[in-house]
Amino acid sequence: MSRGWLKGHMARQLRHLRAYLSQVDLLLEVVDARAPYSTRERDLLRWAGDKPRWLLLGKKDRVTPPDLERWRRFYEARGEKVLAFAAGPRTDVGEVQKALEEGVRQRGSPLSVMVAGIPNVGKSSLINALLGRRKAARGARPGITRGAQWIQGEGIRLLDTPGIFFPRHRSPLHAHKLRVLECIGDELWPAEAAALWLVTYLAERYPRTLEVAFGLSREEGEPEDVLEELGRKKGMLLSGGRVDRERAAAFLILAFREGKLGDVILEVPEDVAGAPEDRRGSMEPGVPPRGGPG
Numbered sequence: 096m097s098r099g100w101l102k103g104h105m106a107r108q109l110r111h112l113r114a115y116l117s118q119v120d121l122l123l124e125v126v127d128a129r130a131p132y133s134t135r136e137r138d139l140l141r142w143a144g145d146k147p148r149w150l151l152l153g154k155k156d157r158v159t160p161p162d163l164e165r166w167r168r169f170y171e172a173r174g175e176k177v178l179a180f181a182a183g184p185r186t187d188v189g190e191v192q193k194a195l196e197e198g199v200r201q202r203g204s205p206l207s208v209m210v211a212g213i214p215n216v217g218k219s220s221l222i223n224a225l226l227g228r229r230k231a232a233r234g235a236r237p238g239i240t241r242g243a244q245w246i247q248g249e250g251i252r253l254l255d256t257p258g259i260f261f262p263r264h265r266s267p268l269h270a271h272k273l274r275v276l277e278c279i280g281d282e283l284w285p286a287e288a289a290a291l292w293l294v295t296y297l298a299e300r301y302p303r304t305l306e307v308a309f310g311l312s313r314e315e316g317e318p319e320d321v322l323e324e325l326g327r328k329k330g331m332l333l334s335g336g337r338v339d340r341e342r343a344a345a346f347l348i349l350a351f352r353e354g355k356l357g358d359v360i361l362e363v364p365e366d367v368a369g370a371p372e373d374r375r376g377s378m379e380p381g382v383p384p385r386g387g388p389g
């Protein structure tokens with residue numbers, strides 16, 4: 096995915112999405128419950144205007160119930176309708192299902208619903224779980240869904256849309272989180288930078304996680320040293336005996352994604368309360384400055 100291609104692709108996608116948005120009764124905005132703030136695409140809010148809109152905290156199986164409730168309350172306090180679901184290995188879409196059924200009942204005619212959000216948050220998986228079949232293509236990479244697709248259910252039709260992503264970010268911290276959650280790939284943000292941030296973040300908020308998961312001797316100190324120790328332990332060496340830090344970084348990110356670090360979330364409401372909403376940088380490939388949490 097080159098940057099030029101991405102730009103043109105996104106511009107086309109944007110036009111399509113806005114056209115679709117005008118055709119639906121309801122927008123389901125899917126975010127990742129591990130970083131609901133950072134996985135939200137604010138332009139979607141802008142285009143939605145006063146279209147009815149629900150915020151869906153996805154992958155709820157990957158967070159603790161108290162963390163989920165904190166985020167739910169955070170957005171409810173801002174007047175949003177918030178629902179949570181899981182549609183991965185463990186599936187629980189009952190809350191969304193019930194709310195949609197109620198919507199169909201109230202309306203008394205078929206409901207047209209658009210499911211949107213940034214890549215890889217579980218939009219297609221949600222649709223499949225709601226309709227109880229494998230209609231929408233899904234997968235572990237961002238960008239699985241290529242074009243918008245209507246999927247017909249009973250009394251409802253759901254529009255699966257490709258992940259919306261503009262190659263820009265609000266800060267290096269934002270990019271680290273998107274990279275760790277696999278919403279963006281290595282071509283937009285290097286795994287190593289994101290992994291170094293994750294090491295720092297874990298030491299602060301989830302101390303001893305890496306020690307317990309991988310038997311590392313220390314996790315304070317320089318994140319580079321921690322990543323090196325991890326790589327050495329896993330035998331990820333380059334010729335000459337240096338640690339292959341890129342591989343160690345990819346390994347750590349994968350471990351996070353596979354749940355081997357536990358129910359770790361990447362941000363709590365206190366991190367973002369009062370944060371500037373739309374300060375964005377351009378998502379240029381290359382080595383970013385290292386941003387600590389906060």
Ligand SMILES: Nc1nc2c(ncn2[C@@H]2O[C@H](COP(=O)(O)OP(=O)(O)OP(=O)(O)O)[C@@H](O)[C@H]2O)c(=O)[nH]1
Binds near residue numbers: 221256
């Ligand atoms: N643990 C967990 N994994 C999930 C959940 N929902 C989806 N996944 C996984 O997340 C990955 C992305 O799921 P998709 O449904 O393809 O996501 P998407 O938002 O449609 O992605 P794009 O079409 O690429 O924008 C897949 O590997 C899913 O198995 C969930 O609730 N919990």
Ligand SMILES: [Mg+2]
Binds near residue numbers: 218220233240257
């Ligand atoms: Mg999809």
